[in-house]
Amino acid sequence: MAAWQDFFTDSERATLRGHGIALFAGRVIFDAQPPMPEAQIEAAQAVCAGPLPPGLLALWRETAGGRLDYDLRLRMGGNDEAISWTELFWNGSDGYHDLQGWIDHELELAQEAAAENGAAWNGRLDYLPFGGFEYLDRIYVIVDPQHPDHGAVLAWKKGLPPAWRHRLHEDSLATVAGSVEGAFAALHLEEDPLAPAGDYFSGQALLEYLDERHTSHGLPLELSDKLVAFYRQALRDWRGALRDGTLAQDTALAHTALRHAAVTDDAALVQALAAADVDLGAPLQGSANAIDLAVSHGAWAATNALLDAGAPVPADVLTEIDLALAPELTARLLAAGATPSAEAMARCVACGAPASARVIGQALQAGGADVLADFEPAQAALLQELEDALAQVRGGKLSHYLGAEGLMRRAEHLRAFEW
The missing domain is CATH 3.40.1580.10 (SMI1/KNR4-like)
Structure with missing residues (x-):
């Protein structure tokens, strides 16, 4: 039995x-x-x-x-x-x-x-x-x-x-x-x-x-x-496998450990996983890799640790921004392969990171773009999205993770920003 x-x-x-x-x-x-x-x-x-x-x-x-x-x-x-x-x-x-x-x-x-x-x-x-x-x-x-x-x-x-x-x-x-x-x-x-x-x-x-x-x-x-x-x-014991030096041999278990590091902002774990030869670029959640997850969760220590370890940076990762990030980290992501865009600028502004938005704008400008002409439509589109959500929240038709105050704060950030 x-x-x-x-x-x-x-x-x-x-x-x-x-x-x-x-x-x-x-x-x-x-x-x-x-x-x-x-x-x-x-x-x-x-x-x-x-x-x-x-x-x-x-x-x-x-x-x-x-x-x-x-x-x-x-x-x-x-x-x-x-x-x-x-x-x-x-x-x-x-x-x-x-x-x-x-x-x-x-x-x-x-x-x-x-x-x-x-x-x-x-x-x-x-x-x-x-x-x-x-x-x-x-x-x-x-x-x-x-x-x-x-x-x-x-x-x-x-x-x-x-x-x-x-x-x-x-x-x-x-x-x-x-x-x-x-x-x-x-x-x-x-x-x-x-x-x-x-x-x-x-x-x-x-x-x-x-x-x-x-x-x-x-x-x-x-x-x-x-x-x-x-x-x-x-419960799958990735911690034991990491201690035993066998984690990289079990892809699914290694992915579990890397997901945990990315979403809990555990830079020390990222370093340990890199040292254990865990693949830092594999899809972990849908097509999102470790840097995608860390950035979308505002896990900035883990993001820096992943960059230090040479983890691949998806071109569109800056469109994942949902929390304010430092301009220095924005610059690191751009240098490592992230593509600057007006949409990423708008998201940074809304999240209360105008300095990061300007770093992205400077990268666009260096590439020959007319930053203001590109940014204004992106700004207007995100502002409309926020205002529509706010109206639904106030009308009791939508429950939003930002709440009414959070939506209003992001909209105000967008309105106040000047390039």
């Missing part, structure tokens, strides 16, 4: 089950439904081109569906993409989480595709959806009996408009694992939920669920703590 199955006693597992918590392949499912009735399993099987894989049958016989709260990252289109696999679809769920609703959707698409290709269709699916997040991310299992990877699990991600920088702009597909159990094993934690690096983190939803079950429904605190300890076994 696997070690994870020995973690809890039968009595403890029964108590957890009574609080909507199920365990499968070493991972925690909460808001878990009862096992799927055999009639529903048979109905799903009836629309599949081949047999349901044993792993999916085992999952459904444990729980018809529920919620997950882990990290999952895959390479898609050259990007490092975070996959939101937060739901296991189940019949009778509302909206985006309804299993039969997604099956019907896939059947409709398959029929349309066959008609467009002038091919006969047998009315069955080769790929069965069973989890994901809203309409943006979906998890499938291959049920085509002729497919060489029958039983493997795939992740589909919806492409977003070009305005979403660093994101996929075309629908994309990637393999999660060769089996349902393997797909669950791929779920992990990048940060310790008991010591999170930011305000939003994997584990937050589960911890809130356990707190509510304890305070309002009597889940014993000792058992809740034991479940959290079990859950935290999915």
Whole structure:
């Protein structure tokens, strides 16, 4: 018997089950439904081109569906993409989480595709959806009996408009694992939920669920703590690998460490990662690399450390500015490959960094640009964007991370600036 199955006693597992918590392949499912009735399993099987894989049958016989709260990252289109696999679809769920609703959707698409290709269709699916997040991310299992990877699990991600920088702009597909159990094993934690690096983190939803079950429904605190300890076994230990000198050999783990350094402004960690031969230029979040992330988070110590280590500077990185930065750092970024632009100037001005805006303007001028002619349209466009957001915030139609005061402050910076 696997070690994870020995973690809890039968009595403890029964108590957890009574609080909507199920365990499968070493991972925690909460808001878990009862096992799927055999009639529903048979109905799903009836629309599949081949047999349901044993792993999916085992999952459904444990729980018809529920919620997950882990990290999952895959390479898609050259990007490092975070996959939101937060739901296991189940019949009778509302909206985006309804299993039969997604099956019907896939059947409709398959029929349309066959008609467009002038091919006969047998009315069955080769790929069965069973989890994901809203309409943006979906998890499938291959049920085509002729497919060489029958039983493997795939992740589909919806492409977003070009305005979403660093994101996929075309629908994309990637393999999660060769089996349902393997797909669950791929779920992990990048940060310790008991010591999170930011305000939003994997584990937050589960911890809130356990707190509510304890305070309002009597889940014993000792058992809740034991479940959290079990859950935290999915934490990937990049710190240990860094100490052991093996981090650079595990690309995914190295990326986790570098993301942490970039977003927490940890210059010492950047230096340690560079010394450990970690690739400092790889995509870490979509197409964004370490300097992209550090600049967008206002992590100026980490940015300087990355520059010291020779990390590549994306040409458009200055358009990521969202906090005031020193003109000296702006000059370093420009010297290392950042492209000056009127849009970057406007963002610097709005963020309260007029000296950095002037450094960018001087670089534009040195390249022969008419700075004022270029800057004024960029200034007007960003000012309009801020004023539109402010109107929506005041009207109660928008919640903005800057708030009304922050939006007004940025607009005033733009109005007051003179080149």
